[in-house]
Amino acid sequence: MIYLIDDNRREQQREYGCNYIADGTYSDVLTVWNRRSESDDFSMLKSAACILLHDSFPDFNSAGEILQGSTKVAENIKDGARIDKCPLVLFSNSFTGFEQGEIKQKEITGLNKRLFYTNLEDFILHYKTIGEIQLKILAYGKNFKHRELEDLHAQIANFIAVHGMEIARKDAIDLVEKFSTISESGEELKKQFADLDGRSYINLLDKIIKFYVRYGRSIYS
Numbered sequence: 001m002i003y004l005i006d007d008n009r010r011e012q013q014r015e016y017g018c019n020y021i022a023d024g025t026y027s028d029v030l031t032v033w034n035r036r037s038e039s040d041d042f043s044m045l046k047s048a049a050c051i052l053l054h055d056s057f058p059d060f061n062s063a064g065e066i067l068q069g070s071t072k073v074a075e076n077i078k079d080g081a082r083i084d085k086c087p088l089v090l091f092s093n094s095f096t097g098f099e100q101g102e103i104k105q106k107e108i109t110g111l112n113k114r115l116f117y118t119n120l121e122d123f124i125l126h127y128k129t130i131g132e133i134q135l136k137i138l139a140y141g142k143n144f145k146h147r148e149l150e151d152l153h154a155q156i157a158n159f160i161a162v163h164g165m166e167i168a169r170k171d172a173i174d175l176v177e178k179f180s181t182i183s184e185s186g187e188e189l190k191k192q193f194a195d196l197d198g199r200s201y202i203n204l205l206d207k208i209i210k211f212y213v214r215y216g217r218s219i220y221s
Contacts, residue, residue: 001029002051003033005054006057012113026124035060036057042076045077045081048081049086049133050135052116052120053088054113055094056092057074057077058070059074085106086106087135089138090107090109091113092112093113096112115138119140149183152175152178155172156172156176156201156202157202159175160172160198160202164198165197173193185218185220
């Protein structure tokens with residue numbers, strides 16, 4: 001079960017086009033909490049598939065009223081998720097975008113709230129269909145591999161521009177291996193890294209990305 005914990009003030013979920021949350025469309029895989037107090041039972045989170053938490057989720061009293069300035073519930077949920085090694089996503093309007101360059105230790109700690117809700121349904125559908133928690137969908141969308149390839153392309157191109165191809169062949173090999181794995185290009189791409197000049201190699205990476213996006217497979221397959 002995925003747990004979405006958001007006080008949803010000003011009905012923001014509907015503002016973001018997420019009527020499926022209030023409608024319970026995915027209630028078989030998604031549990032939604034809008035109000036929580038310290039005295040509530042949180043034991044079910046130990047078996048959660050993933051916890052999606054509004055970073056500034058406030059505490060509530062037993063009457064459902066906000067306890068201003070108190071966020072003990074949110075802090076306890078964060079600590080518990082990390083202890084239990086449960087995938088955790090923290091989102092908030094205070095985050096401007098995706099503020100963590102990599103998704104480490106099953107956690108995203110800085111996801112803009114609008115971006116989060118834009119990608120949430122695809123994230124839920126992926127879990128419902130495949131049974132996999134894929135946090136990259138929340139950060140990059142369902143075509144996250146395309147975004148990852150674009151990011152790696154930019155990093156490799158920048159490295160070559162700054163240091164030159166000879167140094168890149170030694171010190172940027174990890175980036176090339178990541179690109180090769182995601183684009184399913186195998187050893188051929190690494191071989192080209194040893195043979196081509198910088199401009200030709202960057203053009204090749206661009207060609208691989210366009211082919212992968214269009215056909216969903218490696219240019220070498």
